[in-house]
Amino acid sequence: MSVSVRPTARGASSPALGGEPVIALEGLSMVYRSRAGETVALQNATLSVQAGEFVSLIGPSGCGKTTLLRLIADLVQPTSGELRVAGKTPRAAREAREYGYVFQAPVLYDWRTVLQNVMLPLEIMGFPRAERQERAARLLKLVGLEDFHHRYPYQLSGGMQQRVSIARALAFDPKLLLMDEPFGALDEITREALNNELLRIWEETHKTIVFVTHSIPEAVFLSSRIVVMTPRPGKIERVIEVDLSYPRTDAVRESRRFFELTTQVREALKGAH
Numbered sequence: 195m196s197v198s199v200r201p202t203a204r205g206a207s208s209p210a211l212g213g214e215p216v217i218a219l220e221g222l223s224m225v226y227r228s229r230a231g232e233t234v235a236l237q238n239a240t241l242s243v244q245a246g247e248f249v250s251l252i253g254p255s256g257c258g259k260t261t262l263l264r265l266i267a268d269l270v271q272p273t274s275g276e277l278r279v280a281g282k283t284p285r286a287a288r289e290a291r292e293y294g295y296v297f298q299a300p301v302l303y304d305w306r307t308v309l310q311n312v313m314l315p316l317e318i319m320g321f322p323r324a325e326r327q328e329r330a331a332r333l334l335k336l337v338g339l340e341d342f343h344h345r346y347p348y349q350l351s352g353g354m355q356q357r358v359s360i361a362r363a364l365a366f367d368p369k370l371l372l373m374d375e376p377f378g379a380l381d382e383i384t385r386e387a388l389n390n391e392l393l394r395i396w397e398e399t400h401k402t403i404v405f406v407t408h409s410i411p412e413a414v415f416l417s418s419r420i421v422v423m424t425p426r427p428g429k430i431e432r433v434i435e436v437d438l439s440y441p442r443t444d445a446v447r448e449s450r451r452f453f454e455l456t457t458q459v460r461e462a463l464k465g466a467h
């Protein structure tokens with residue numbers, strides 16, 4: 195896979211990348227109905243994500259971040275509004291395997307090796323054996339696990355298991371990666387290491403990433419834009435452009451601008467309350 199150098203702060207100028215947005219939502223609402231009553235999980239959300247952006251969704255518990263990701267992934271259907279993913283309806287996008295999904299906890303099969311876990315979606319879709327192996331090996335190299343093909347999930351740390359999940363989510367080489375707080379359960383040091391890894395993968399593969407997090411520094415470090423959400427009803431409060439240039443290194447975390455941006459996001463979250 196070739197490594198490309200991105201324009202600096204490409205997120206800040208991402209609309210200039212042009213073309214059809216990878217995700218376009220307009221006036222999107224989602225109301226869950228249960229015996230306990232109705233919950234407005236998302237109200238009148240409008241957002242568009244361009245190819246190659248790294249967009250984080252941040253907000254307090256229950257503000258609809260997972261719901262928004264699940265709507266994009268066609269795991270739930272909106273109550274009203276418009277949603278296009280890769281120019282298609284969410285259903286058509288799911289059927290065309292336009293996205294990969296990484297869950298909060300790694301969902302791996304204990305009885306399959308790392309390699310077999312990554313090959314699973316390809317196996318289900320009937321890819322020939324040689325191609326399955328070649329793709330899975332390439333993806334494991336991408337996530338830094340080329341020496342762990344024949345280990346089982348229980349033999350890996352939590353961070354390594356999430357890397358396997360990321361490799362598997364990329365099996366069909368989707369344009370879009372949806373990540374629901376994938377590093378939330380990890381200690382701070384491992385989390386920062388995986389943040390660095392994820393940015394490297396993003397820069398190498400040119401994916402579009404939508405990333406849910408509760409962590410302000412994580413959102414600022416990774417994103418080209420941060421979508422700040424409010425709870426009850428879940429709304430998009432503000433979208434903050436992150437004008438830090440890529441590639442981002444650990445030094446970025448200690449820069450004045452990083453501090454200013456984390457403060458800006460914190461203030462927006464407070465305002466949202």
Ligand SMILES: Nc1ncnc2c1ncn2[C@@H]1O[C@H](COP(=O)(O)OP(=O)(O)OP(=O)(O)O)[C@@H](O)[C@H]1O
Nearest residue numbers: 226227228233235254255256257258259260261262
């Ligand atoms: N299947 C469901 N049925 C009923 N209500 C639901 C369902 N799923 C989510 N909700 C409600 O919708 C709202 C938004 O939930 P969602 O999981 O999207 O929030 P979130 O921002 O991802 O929260 P967290 O940060 O805690 O994961 C919450 O009030 C939640 O209780």
